[in-house]
Amino acid sequence: MANEGTGALVRVVSEEEGTILTEWLGLLKSGGALQTGRIREAELQTQAKTVLGQLRDALASGGSNADLEAYATLRDTLGEISRSRAIQGFTPTDTANFVLSLKEPIFSSLSRSHANDAKTLAAAILSTSHLLDQLSLHTMEVFLQSREDVIGRQGQEIAELSTPVVRLWDGILALPLIGTLDSARTGVVMENLLQAIVDEEAEIAIIDITGVPTVDTLVAQHLLKAIAAARLMGADCIISGIRPQIAQTMVHLGVELNVVSKATLADAFALALRRTGRTVVRKQPVSPSAS
Amino acid sequence: MDRIPILKLGGVLIVTIQVDMHDRLALALEEDLTAKIASTGARGVLIEISALEIVDSFIGRMLDNIAAISRVLDAETVVVGMRPAVAITLVELGLELTGIKTALNVERGMAMMQARLHEDDEDGSARARYED
Numbered sequence: 292m293a294n295e296g297t298g299a300l301v302r303v304v305s306e307e308e309g310t311i312l313t314e315w316l317g318l319l320k321s322g323g324a325l326q327t328g329r330i331r332e333a334e335l336q337t338q339a340k341t342v343l344g345q346l347r348d349a350l351a352s353g354g355s356n357a358d359l360e361a362y363a364t365l366r367d368t369l370g371e372i373s374r375s376r377a378i379q380g381f382t383p384t385d386t387a388n389f390v391l392s393l394k395e396p397i398f399s400s401l402s403r404s405h406a407n408d409a410k411t412l413a414a415a416i417l418s419t420s421h422l423l424d425q426l427s428l429h430t431m432e433v434f435l436q437s438r439e440d441v442i443g444r445q446g447q448e449i450a451e452l453s454t455p456v457v458r459l460w461d462g463i464l465a466l467p468l469i470g471t472l473d474s475a476r477t478g479v480v481m482e483n484l485l486q487a488i489v490d491e492e493a494e495i496a497i498i499d500i501t502g503v504p505t506v507d508t509l510v511a512q513h514l515l516k517a518i519a520a521a522r523l524m525g526a527d528c529i530i531s532g533i534r535p536q537i538a539q540t541m542v543h544l545g546v547e548l549n550v551v552s553k554a555t556l557a558d559a560f561a562l563a564l565r566r567t568g569r570t571v572v573r574k575q576p577v578s579p580s581a582s
Numbered sequence: 583m584d585r586i587p588i589l590k591l592g593g594v595l596i597v598t599i600q601v602d603m604h605d606r607l608a609l610a611l612e613e614d615l616t617a618k619i620a621s622t623g624a625r626g627v628l629i630e631i632s633a634l635e636i637v638d639s640f641i642g643r644m645l646d647n648i649a650a651i652s653r654v655l656d657a658e659t660v661v662v663g664m665r666p667a668v669a670i671t672l673v674e675l676g677l678e679l680t681g682i683k684t685a686l687n688v689e690r691g692m693a694m695m696q697a698r699l700h701e702d703d704e705d706g707s708a709r710a711r712y713e714d
Contacts (some may be wrong), residue, residue: 485666492686519678523669525662525685 296414297355299405300397300422303415304347307400312343314396322388329379338372343393355418357425369426370433377437386434390427394420454480456487462494463563464526465556469502477513481520488526495563496521499556501532511546518550527551527566531559586611588618594626594695595619595657596688600633608644615648619655625702626695627652630688632663642677649682658683658698662691 304311316339320332345365352361369390376386397419405412449470457465464487468480484496498514500506506514518528530552533541541548553559564571586607589596595618597611615627627648634641649659662685672679685691 481670482666485669488686489666494686494690516673520666520669520673523661523672523679523684524664524666525687525690 295411296416296418297350299401299411299415300355300419301350303400303404304343304350304397307404308343308347311393311396311400312340314399315339315343315393318392318395319389322392329381338389341368342372342390355422357422357429362426365426366429369430373430373433374437377434378441383431383434387427387431390423390430394423397423450476450479454483456483458487458491458493459497459560460564460567460569462492462567463560464488464491464493464496465499465560466496467499467502467556471504472510472513474513477517481517484517485520485524488521488524493526494567495527495529497529497531497556497559497563499532499559500530500537501534501556503537506533506537506541506546508544508546511541511548515548515550529553529559529562531556584610585614588614590618590622590624593624593699594628594692595622595624596628596630598630598633602636603634603641603644605640608641612644612648612651616651616655619652619657624657625699627657627659628688628691628695629659629661630663630691631661631668632665632687634668635665637668637671639675639677642672642675642679646677646679646681649679653681658695660685660691660694662686662688 316336319335319339342365345368349359349361349365356362357366372389373386376389398416401412401415401419405415454476455467457467459465464484466480466484470476472480484498487493488496498517500514503510514530518530521528528550530548530550532555533552551562553562561571584607586597586599586601595615597615599611601607618624619627629645629648645661652659660683661679664684683694685694
């Protein structure tokens with residue numbers, strides 16, 4: 292019975308490809324696929340035509356199971372379309388509908404050609420439905436996977452962007468931290484800091500946490516680890532940029548940093564200069580009119 | 583090599599560790615160093631470990647012990663040239679070596695030591711004058 296249904300499906304798809312394509316495109320357009328302006332009509336048409344052509348070829352060479360070898364090309368094409376849609380910012384509904392809306396035109400073609408054979412019609416509709424569901428699930432899987440890839444890449448980029456080590460002066464480094472500190476990021480921060488201490492022969496490292504939104508016990512512990520490691524290398528650390536609210540939270544939580552801390556990076560830098568035996572001197576009087 | 587050489591430079595003893603430390607070597611170093619501090623009356627110990635790539639908790643503990651022993655014998659310990667990877671490992675092991683002074687390289691370590699010896703001398707001479 293299933294074979295009978297598949298046979299009917301293969302015949303209908305190859306004989307009425309043109310009609311199905313037109314109806315499908317009509318549905319896609321009325322479903323609002325073009326309204327968002329993310330895709331042009333010509334492009335949509337090409338995609339639909341390719342998918343339908345490959346579906347026909349796959350059906351002709353094998354059964355109606357989307358896991359078969361014959362469907363590999365079709366799966367790849369759908370994956371490609373899905374990936375590009377994920378990047379273009381399509382909604383999951385739009386993407387799923389692209390495949391699912393193919394059901395209706397095929398169903399109506401099937402019922403036209405098998406109007407007198409209810410048994411074959413039912414079997415054919417069942418296998419069509421099954422096949423397209425499988426394909427649509429595959430599409431969704433690729434869609435989600437691409438989205439996740441994008442998120443993962445962004446996370447990595449943020450991690451790379453937000454851990455620079457800046458040389459302020461001979462032997463004085465600054466490490467402006469931005470974003471939440473977790474153990475993975477602390478590892479990167481620590482390695483960067485220690486390597487910079489070696490490269491620059493730094494005596495003092497200023498860790499600026501103006502951009503760290505919260506400091507809980509865990510973050511404090513991570514900071515202390517970095518500071519202890521820097522001390523083992525022979526460099527002193529100064530913490531700067533603890534915001535008032537964070538200072539309050541830290542005290543309420545009982546977090547103790549036990550290191551030199553300054554309110555602003557400027558204060559910390561001044562202290563670092565003093566410790567390395569330097570002073571900043573103004574060469575001109577404060578205001579010319581006063582002198 | 584079953585002994586690590588200890589060099590004397592002025593009032594400072596210098597040890598450079600250039601082989602992978604194993605436990606027996608560490609114990610021998612601890613013993614030799616203690617004897618040498620006592621016999622020379624050294625005021626400082628400088629341990630250079632830039633060639634040390636692998637540390638474990640035992641070596642970390644040994645560094646701590648050497649510092650404690652030296653302090654008892656009135657000498658100050660400075661560890662210089664620790665590699666980033668070694669520093670991270672020690673911190674992850676929970677050995678923060680708070681009793682030890684550290685410096686980035688031998689030059690800085692010696693400067694630190696000289697400053698301390700100088701300070702001590704001034705204190706000493708001041709006290710001597712006061713006692714006179």
